[in-house]
Amino acid sequence: MMMVKVCGMTNVADARAAADAGADAVGFIFAESPRKIGSEEARRISIALPENVLKVGVFVNAPPEEVLRVAAEAGLDMAQLHGDETPETVAAVRAGGLPVMKAVRVRNAEALAGVERFDADLLLLDAYSEEARGGTGKRFDWGVAKSLKGRGNIVVSGGLAPENVREAIDFFEPYGVDASSSLEDAPGKKNEESVRRFIVAAKG
Numbered sequence: 383m384m385m386v387k388v389c390g391m392t393n394v395a396d397a398r399a400a401a402d403a404g405a406d407a408v409g410f411i412f413a414e415s416p417r418k419i420g421s422e423e424a425r426r427i428s429i430a431l432p433e434n435v436l437k438v439g440v441f442v443n444a445p446p447e448e449v450l451r452v453a454a455e456a457g458l459d460m461a462q463l464h465g466d467e468t469p470e471t472v473a474a475v476r477a478g479g480l481p482v483m484k485a486v487r488v489r490n491a492e493a494l495a496g497v498e499r500f501d502a503d504l505l506l507l508d509a510y511s512e513e514a515r516g517g518t519g520k521r522f523d524w525g526v527a528k529s530l531k532g533r534g535n536i537v538v539s540g541g542l543a544p545e546n547v548r549e550a551i552d553f554f555e556p557y558g559v560d561a562s563s564s565l566e567d568a569p570g571k572k573n574e575e576s577v578r579r580f581i582v583a584a585k586g
């Protein structure tokens with residue numbers, strides 16, 4: 383069954399609605415973003431969710447000690463490292479007992495050259511933008527990453543929406559899919575119906 387992550391949760395109501403609609407994972411942004419929240423707020427949301435919903439913290443170039451500290455405070459199950467982290471940083475977070483999803487922003491073929499060096503639990507493919515690290519609503523050139531098709535640990539994101547998520551699944555046969563901005567009424571405020579339609583389309 384396809385793993386579906388809804389990212390950029392900022393409040394309990396949106397996160398509960400996503401869980402009720404069948405989301406397997408939710409993401410909290412701890413980096414510069416209109417969706418940024420603190421560990422206290424993330425903890426409030428985490429404890430309001432069923433245990434089986436994976437709580438993922440999104441970090442950009444944070445030191446491993448900070449990632450592990452915030453994870454403990456917020457009750458996270460996984461770190462999504464969405465910056466220019468090295469394989470050593472990924473290893474240090476995992477050595478601290480926290481699974482890692484390493485994000486790669488697919489600007490071009492070169493962006494994928496070093497992915498084999500990451501010993502991460504999951505590899506998230508996202509779009510590149512000059513303006514923001516993530517949550518851009520932009521798609522990347524899927525063709526550039528087609529060699530990753532069918533690999534057991536790929537999560538696809540970047541401009542996914544209820545209307546195109548099936549196409550992405552057919553193209554990559556990924557482990558999971560992730561979306562944020564297409565499911566919002568405004569940055570940080572999810573639209574319940576869009577979230578439900580995304581999950582139905584992905585799991586359909």
Ligand SMILES: O=C(O)c1ccccc1NCC(=O)[C@H](O)[C@H](O)COP(=O)(O)O
Pocket residue numbers: 389390409411413414415416417440442464508514515516517518519520539540541542560561562563564
């Ligand atoms: O969402 C953000 O604001 C964000 C900011 C900084 C780093 C990462 C961020 N989001 C990470 C995600 O996992 C998003 O779901 C992913 O970038 C896809 O976003 P979208 O294209 O809006 O669906």
